[in-house]
Structure formats: structure tokens, C-alpha cells
Amino acid sequence: MATSGGGGGRRLRAERRTPPKGRGRPAKAAPKRKARRPRRSRSLLRRAITLPFRALWAFAWRLSLVGAAVLAAMVAWTAIRLPPAAEMFDGRARGSVTLLDRHGEPFAWRGDQYSPVTVDSVSPLLRDAVVATEDRRFFSHLGVSPRGVAGAMRINMREGRGPLQGHGGSTITQQTAKLLCLGTPYDPAEWESEAAYEADCRRTTLARKAFEAIYAMAMELRYSKEEILTIYLNRAYLGAGARGFEAASQRYFGHGAEQVGAAEAAMLAGLLVAPSRYDPTRNLERSRERAETVLRLMHEQGYLSQAEHDAARADPATLAPRARQSTGGYFADWVMASGPEFFMEDTTADVMARTTFDPAIQAAAERAVETVFAEQVREGSEAEAAVVVMSADGAVRAMVGGRDLDATGAFNRATMARRQPGSAFKPFVYAAALDLGYPANSTVVDEPITIRVPGSGAYTPRNYDGRFHGRVTLTEALARSYNIPAVRVFEEVGREAVAQIANDFGLDTDLAQGPAVALGASETTLISITGAYAGILNGGRSVTPYGLVTLSTRADGTVMEQTGGMGERVISMDAAEQLVWMMSRVVEDGTGARAALPGGQPVAGKTGTTQEGRDAWFVGFSADYAAGVWMGYDDNRPLTGVTGGGLPADIFREAMAGVHAGDPPRALPMRTPEAARAPGPVPGTAPTPVPGLASQPLPVPQPDRTVARSPEGGNAVERALIEVLGEILGE
Template identity: 70%
Template sequence: MSSKGRKRPPLAAEKRHAKKTRTPVRRKPAATRRKPARRGNPVAGFFRALIGWTLGLIWKVFSRLALAGAIVLGLAVYYFHAKLPEMTALLDGRTRGSVTLLDRDGQVFAWRGEQFGGQITADTVAPVLKNAVIATEDKRFYRHFGISPRGVAGAIRINLSEGRGPLSGHGGSTITQQTAKLLCLGVAFDPDIWKSEAEYEADCRRTTLARKIKEAVFALAMEVKYTKDEILTIYLNRAYLGAGARGFEAAAQRYFGKSANQVNVSEAAMLAGLLKAPTTYAPTNNLKRAQDRANLILGLMQDQGYLGPKDAAIARANPARLSEAAEARAGGYFADWLMGAGPDFLTRDTTEDVVIRTTFDPQIQAAAEEAVRFVFQEKVRDGSKAETAVVVMSADGAVRAMVGGRKTAIGGFNRATMALRQTGSAFKPFVYAAALDLGYGPNATVVDEPLTINVPGSGPYSPENYDRKFHGRVTLTDALRHSYNIPAVKVSESVGRANVRRIAADFGLESDLALGPALALGASESTLIDMTGAYAGILNGGSSVTPYGLVELRLKGDSDPLMGQVGGMGERVISRDAAQGLVYMMHQVIEAGTGQRAKLPGWQAAGKTGTTSAARDAWFIGFTADYVAGVWMGYDDNTPLKGVTGGGLPAEIWHETMMRVHAGLSPRPLPMRVPAAGPGDPRQDAGPRPDRDNVAEGILNELLGLFRGGN
């Protein structure tokens, strides 16, 4: 077989390769072997996708809303920030002014209105006071941004746990938020919207959700506008701290008589404690309650590291005490009466800070108050609701002291100036003043005998003496000394009721004087201050007196007064001789008559008792050469007094008052004219003779008219 010329390839064996050894694969146990993936449930996948899409949508909406809210919040903060003035313009937030009352020596004894003590700052205030405020109101003040979410959450939790609404009770407000509320969130007082400042402030204190939100925004704006110390400065100056004090400077002056940069730890704690409830914890209302509250504040200061245990213990052992002016309850009735002495726009309704210099004497005031306490403790049964009033003045009508009731209450009913009461026999000196002014003398006589007067429209009037006896012919001095009624009526009828009314009115007793013969026995009504002023006219020689307490009124910081003394001595009412004769007669009332309990050892004194029908009112009014004092006693509801006459407890109160008032003074004689012994007066018989009739009385009245015209 031919190859057809091709060369065959050589025969060769197939190349053999060495067999590779394979590493055996270690298989996982069946339990851990991965199972092949199964296809998911399409329904479950759908819902998973739907939830994811929803959450994404919510996030997008929420993030956009949050962004929009942040923008709105920023704009709101910017809006309030732009409206906020400089810090110094926000320190004095009062719409009313204050009245500072100075006593006769120029010392502050009372305040009225809203007192602003002057600017203090967080730097100038006593450090212990600054610490006390922060410890009490906002311990994280220097760390938060105006609001405290932790504080708000805690307050809501407490409110809910105590069964209140979330916004009722504890507010969790920071000092910044409280300051925002004090600023009324920038809303100024408008008298066209709010009837009073009290209504305006009540509206500012309303707590609603919308208001809390606005308050928070306003607080944030304040944090942007002011520093922390500036915010605290506004707060320290505007906070109301009771007793009319605005700001810690005014409160420190009012309660402790010192500046807010001088208070000690105990005083600082008491002031800080007022922030919770100023009226409730005011030391002038209840000193013990204020001290207990201060102890709580001391504990907070110790817990927060502002006080060491030793300093806290010392402060607790030496609690804060009121200054003398605050202890005296700020002048009480005297200050209330004085606030009506000037025009309202400079006193009760002043928008300025006013300073009034007065006639007030704190020592005499204390004497009168001590006398009242002593007599009621020693001589009046426990539980008695009988009231009393005392007025002490000088002969020119300058009121030195006033007690308007047994309990001092600022703004309360002042029985010395407001209570119109029948005067009883305390009116009789003006009957005899009319007789003496016509020329009768203290030794002139009148017959004490049965008397009946026919009063047109009322019928017969027959007065009786207190002892229901008749004493025959008596001198005017004896008639006044023993307070006989019939002689007083006879003298009044003799000299003419019109003349008696004129003299009484000219001495200041102008309130509806009785027209009938009972005029002589004090059937008319008067106030204690007017009666005391009328007696001052007898002491000063017969000139009228208008009781006064205001000496000078000026604006704070000004040297020139806006007005001067209101009241004092006026025109002559009776002659000096008549006045001095009457002083002698009234001196005999105390020496040997119905007023002997008022006798002052070593001093000449004159006065007159008075007891009204059914003993509803009891009076004693009298004087020495230095002072006139009047005392009234009775019940507010006109309940008759039991066993009390003017010569009893009122005379004893007068005695105790005047003994204290005259302590340390040198006795001076009364300005009296002692009559010659015997019936030597040119007009001996001061009473109408039995043969006199109405015609004769009419002629006498005409003569009296001519006599008055000649004067």
C-alpha cells in the first residue's frame, strides 16, 4: 500500500500526567447547612414596602414641619427680641406711685402705694440674697436657655399626682419665664382695657396652654436680648414682695430698714421666701410664718452648696426680725387717715413717688396702744367685743397718735375718724362755753329742779339727772363737775340753743346738731377726732381747731414742697377769759367730779366724761397744758355697754395713755382762770327764772344776736 508520497508521523505513546490528589471537603453538619433560599410571600413583601414608604413619608413631613416650626419659632423670637427695650427701662414696672410718710422728726414710719426702693443689680445686691433667690426659684438658672424641659416635666408630674390639671399648681417656670410674666409678655397697662392695675396683673398671671407657649417664646427672646445677670436684675427689681413693696430693695427697706445689699443670710432667706406667696408670707402679716418659710429656704441653700452646715445653723438660730417701722405695722390708722388729707392724685391715686412730712409721734402712738392693751387685759372680761378709739393731739390740732380700734388693720374701719356716735355729756362744755362767753362766770348758779319743756311736734320733754335726784341751786362749776343734766338743759335754754349750736359748730362739731333741748345732753353725733379737736380749741384759749397730720408734701427727689400744712388753728370762737374759766371748770371734773379716775399725779388736767342713753357710748376727753387726748368706747353694733360709763374704763384708758405720754416731761400749769370765792359774778343766775316765758326767751335771743354782731 503506497503512501502516495506522504510521510507518516512517528508512532508515539500518549503522554501520561500524574494524577492530582484532591483535599477532601469537610461538609457541615446537616443542622447548620445553609438551606437554599425560598421565594418570599408577596403579600408580606407588599406590606413591608408599604410600611417603609409610610415611615419615609412621615419622616419627610415631620422634618419639613420641624423645619417650618423652627422658622416660625425663630421669627417669633426675633419679633419679641426686636420689641424688647433696654434692660434699664424695665426695672420699675409700677403704674402707681408710692407715698412715704415721715414722722415729726423726719423718720420714715409708714408707706402706702407701691414702693420702689431704687435700682439694684445682680452685681450690687448682697450675694447671699442672689443665692437665696436662685436656690429658691431656679437652681439651673445659669445653665438653661430660658426654659427648662426638666422643670416643666417635673411640675406636670407633680400636678397630675396631686389630682390637678397639668398646668394647675406647680409651673416649673424658670426665672426668665417668671420675668417674662412680670413684664406681662410685653403688654403695657391700658386703663381703657383694664379697670384697675389689679385686674391687669391678674390677667398677666393667667395660665393657659397658649399663654405658656407665648411665655416660652418671650423667654427665649429675653435670653437672646439680655445676659443672665440682666434678666436677674429685672427680676430682682420688679418682683412683688408684699406690703406694697416692688423689688427687693423696697422690700428690704420696708421689712428690715436696710438696703438689699446689706441684708444678712436670715433676712435674705426671708425675702426669697416671699416670692411664692408675698401676702401670705409677709412678715408684717405673720412673722412666725415668714420665719418658718425662711428656714425652708436656708435648707435649699445648704443643699445646693450656697451655705455650709455651720452658717445655716447660725442663721436658723438668729431669724430675721422686722424693723421698728415695720413692727409698728406702718402707722396703721394714722397713715390711713392721713392719705385722705391731700388730693387723691397725690395720695391714694398717685402715679408719682410722694414724700409727706407729718405730725406723727411714734412714742406717743406706742403709749396709746400700750394703754389700750393694758386696760383691756386688766379690766375687761375675756372675749369682749367692745371697741375703743384714742386720739392724741397738740393744742393747735396737730395729731400725734391715733388708735382706730383694738386691732390694727391697714385699710380697716377707723373708729377715731369714721364712727359717728352720740356724744352724751361730753358735749356739755360747749353749753357752758356759750354761757361763759356771754359773761357768766364759773360761780354763776342755776337751780337743779324738775323741768318740763314743751317741744312743738314732740310734746313735753322732761330731762332727768343720772342719779335721778334734784340738787337745788348749784354753781355752773358744780353742775359740770357732777354732770347734772337738768342744769345743762336750763343753761342751754337760757343762752339759746342757736348760740350753743353756733359755738359747737365753730369749734368743729358740725354734723347735724340737734335742734331740740336734748342738744345740751349730747343727742347729736360726732367723731372722736372732731370732739378732741373741739376740746383743743378750749385749751388753746378759745380758737377753733382743724385737726391735721400733714405738714408738707413733696415729690421724691424735689426740695420744694407742692403743698404745706392742712389744718391747724383758726378763728376765735369764745373769749380767752371764757376759755380759761371753762378750763377751770373742767379741771374740777377731774379733781372732784365724774372724771377722778383720769387724775394724773403731779399734773394739772381738765376733761369731761360722757355716757349716752342706754350706755351705748362712753367718752372721756381731756387735756394737760401739753396734750389733748380723747377716748371713745362702745360696740360697733350699738350694743349697750354693761357697767361702763365715761368716768370708768374710758377715763382709765385716758389716764394710762397720758401717764405714758408725759413720762419724762416737766409739769406745766393749765391756762385756767380761778374764780373769786363766793357768788360774785355780775350775772349770778345762769338759768331761766320761773317767771320767764317764751316771749322773754325770744327777747333774749334777739339781744344775743346783737351781742354777736358787736363782736
């Protein structure tokens, strides 16, 4: 490199690093620059690519805007049409009936029970349990939870169901909308029943889910969260006929919803997912397991501390004694059918019906049926049984309509089955003779007899043992259940007289069947013949079996009251008391010996076995109660080896022994033949002797030789004579 010193020296220049042109390697040619496309063609391509997306986006956001506007309008329109929240609490189309026993305690319920509550009136633990179980985000969402719906659809598909089958992911607000059936009221003209209406409301389709979401958002717009939760607490069905949490708390625990603790609140909230499956009256352990899940959710969400959670698990909810009550279903069905339809079936109010039902007597009757069938009937037998127990005035205390003791709405053999009573009808044949003045020690000849029946030919009755016993007393004939003496008395005192007495006591008697009526050929029901025996017990007055005492509503108080089932006198007191004595001999030394009670409690009654053993009966009474027992097959097949003096008498004994457990013996209202009035002619007729029926003279004849008349009009024959004389005289 050259250097220069002063001002006249040469300039410094760097050495050339590249050879000059023409020397060495030729210089590399500069690369050619690509020709730029015209700016216009590039813009057209980009627009061609992006235009569809821009158009789609523009359409989408405009459509979304329109959809949002339409949705908002629909929500607003629905919200405007919603009624006040208080009008949404009780949506039942019908009221309910609570049946009370003779002590005033509930034992059966019909229809959905309901009592109103508010969020502020229930226990805070109950509110927390419901929110923790059903919708933890209830207080933050706007009625619909997309995350919850997506999660539920994923669970459903993972479990092999359709996306809308199973879990719904619905919020409490959506569930309330469904309970309200999206505002559609029940119309009997459109749905055949309330059950069909509710099933239609629970249908799940895409369209219905969409309307449900709109209705839920409208509710959020119209009501506060507290009002929505209050509607839900009142509308939810919680099993066992309980509509709403107040009714459920009363039903299961015997106290109001404001008193429930953590364990009880968890059990009630656990019912929401499946009321029938987790019904504690059906399966308490399963319900408790579900309650533990709810307690865990409450703890995880901060509603319960660890100590509170552990304490609730250690002390699970228990049911009130009456919650386990599953007895008296047949009786309840009978009362509901026999009461005024306006209050029992078509009521729009909540009715309290006080009845004659006695749970202790019912338990004794049910226990008797279970014991006898378990110990004395072969396993697998389809034979059925029915039992009725009533007081002497006809107040029914217990009823078993079949071997399925927990049944409701089932065929009631005690009130619906019409069967032939057989020899259980014979007391009414002898009642006619006694009422005519023949004492119980009158005699009748037991020997062959043939009666010509117009249109049917000859009728020749036979005794069960196939023998003839000569002259026997009426008492012996009844105690031994001889057929021929019963037919003779029936024919000789008059078929019409017997039929009149039986009808007045409440039995239908078909005289067209001829002499066979004396042996119980006319059909009747168990409750009717038990009522007729109650008439014998009470001294000869008719009774109408009844179970309803009072009806009352919350608004109007007592609207109906039953004072008793006693009716007019049918036979004289003297005749009734002698008949009781004759029937006591049936148990003492006759066909009903197996009905005798332990402890010396006196009872009387009569066995009955129909032709070929199709029906077996024992009907009788103590000093306080009349009871009837029937056994047979529903298809009318013959029983095998069963007579009225066998298994029916055993059931009677077991039932009445339970009824009178601990009671001192009480004498029956009876009179021996020696204490009865002397026999005499029927007033207005000649005292001609009757061929087959003779009266034994009493040691001391009474001065009054006429049949006793009752204040209500005398015996059946006298009333018939009065009617005939009235027609003759034109009165």
C-alpha cells in the same frame, strides 16, 4: 493502598468509600431548591409597609422645620418689639407713699415701695441666692428648660394636682416674662384694679405657657443675662408692700441690697416662692426656716463653703426695729384719706409724707385699750373703743380706731362713727354763758322744768340721779353733770349762741332737736369733739385736727406744707380759762374722778353718757395734750353698766399716764372765778336779770364790766349782732 515505584508503575488512587451505583443503598436524592419569588413582588410589599412611615416622617420633619421657622419668626418679632431693659425695671401703675412720724422716721407704707438696683449694685450673695433658689441653670439655658418643666409636671401629678397646677418649672427668664405680663401694660379701662390685672397675668394655661416661652426666648435674644436678672430683681414682689430687692432690704433690714449678708440674702430669696406666707414681719421663724433651705441650696451649688454655710445658719437674719412696726394703721388711713388725692391716691410718683404721728403716744393709747379690756371687760365682749390724742393746735399724735390694733383699711370709729356725745357737749353750753360775762361761780336753779317744743310737745329733762339740787353754781352743775341746769343755761343764754360756739369749735349742732341739744343730742365724731376740747385748752381758738405736715417727692422736693390747725378765736381767753377750771373740777371731785392721773399731773375733762347707755365718752386734756375716748357697740346696742366716768375714764387715765410718764406736773391754763372779770350786760342789750341764771358778786368789782373782745372779732353773740346791724344798715 497500592504504591508504585518507577515511572512505569501504576498511579496511586484512593479507595472508593461509597459503593458504586447500583450497589448497596440507593443514593439520596438532592433536595429541591425553593422557587424564588419575583424580585418585583418583594419590592412592592416592602414599599407598602414602609411608605406610611416614610410619609409620616417626611411630614413630621417638614412640619417641624416650618414650626421652627414660625417659632423663630415669632421670637425674633417679639424681640424686636421689646423696649430697652432699663424701661422694664419699674412697672408700677401708681407710685407709693411713705408716711414719716413727727421725728422723720417711717411708720407706715401705702402702695408698693420701689428703689431701682442692678445686678452689679446688689450683694453678690443676693444674686447667688436668687439663682440657686429659682434657676440653677440660668446662665446656660436659652430661656426655657424642658427638663425643668417635665420635672415640675411630674411633681404636680405625684402630689395629686394637675400637671400645670403648683410647681411651674419656670426659669428666671420665664418668671420675668410673667412679671412683665408678656408685655401687656396695665389698662384701668380693661381691669377693675391692679390686683385683678396681676391675677390675670398669673393665670396658667397651655396657651399662656406657650406665649410665655416665646416671650422668654425673645428676652434671651434681646437682652443679656445680666439685664434679665436685673429686671427680675426690680420687678419681684417680696411682701409688706416691697417691690424689688432694694425696697425689700430697706423694709426688712433697714439698709440697702448691697449690704446684705448670706443669711439676709437667703431670707430675701426665700420670699420669692410665697411672699405673704414667708413675710418675716408676720412669722419670723417660718421665714428663717425657708432661709435655711436657701442656704443649703447655695452650699450644694458651690456658692457657699461649709464654713460660710454654718456661720449663716448660726446667725440668722434679724429685722430692723421699724420692720416690726405694725402700729398707726388707723392714723395712716386717715391721713391718706385727708391729704390731696393727687398725691395720696392717684400719685404716679413716690411720695414722702411727714405727719404729726408720735409712736410713743400711740403705744400708750393702744396699751390703755388693751389693758382696760383685758382686765375690766368680760371675755368675748363685742364692745368697741376709740381713742384720739392731739396737741392744743390740733396736731393729732395718736389714733386708735378700734380694738383690732393692727388693722388697715378698716372702719375707723375715731373719724367715721357719728355718735351722740351726751354730757360731753355741756362745756360748750357753759362756754356761751362764760363768754357772755357770767363767771364760773354764777348760780342756776336745779328744779323741775318743762319746755314746750313745737311739733314735739312737752320736754322735761331729768338728772341722772333723779334728784333736784336747788341753786348750784355753774361749776358744780358741770362737775356733777346735772342735766336740768345745763338745759336752763342753754335756753336762757340762747340756743343760737350755744350752737354758734359749738359750730365754730368744729361740732355740728342741729338746733331742730330743741333743748335736747344741750345734753348732746346732735351727733359728732370723736376726732371732732376732741378737737373742740383742744380749742378750749389753747385759750378759746378753733382748731382743725390735722395729721399731714409736709409732702415731698423725689423729683420735686417739698410740694406742700401744713403750718398748723389753729383758727379764729371762738370765745374769749378769760372764758376759756374759767372753763378749764370748771372742767378740772369734774376730775377733782365730779363724775370724772377715775380720770385723775397718778403723780399729780393736772387734767381736766368731761364725762358723757347717752340715753340708755349706747355711748360712753370721756374727753379731756392736760396742759399739753387733749384726748378723747369713746366706747360703744357698732350696732348701737346699749352698754351694760358703763358710763363715761367708768371705763372711758380709765382708758383716758391709762393713756395719758403713759403719755406723761416721767414728765413733771404742769399747771393747766386756767383761771378761778375769783380772778375773773365781773359780770356785766351783753353789749347792746338792757341789763335785765335772767330768771334762772344769777351772778354772784365778786369781792372787788372790776372797772371794765363788758365782755372781753378778741382781736378776731369778739364773742359769738357780738358777731351775730354785728351781722344783724349790717343787714339793717344795708352794709
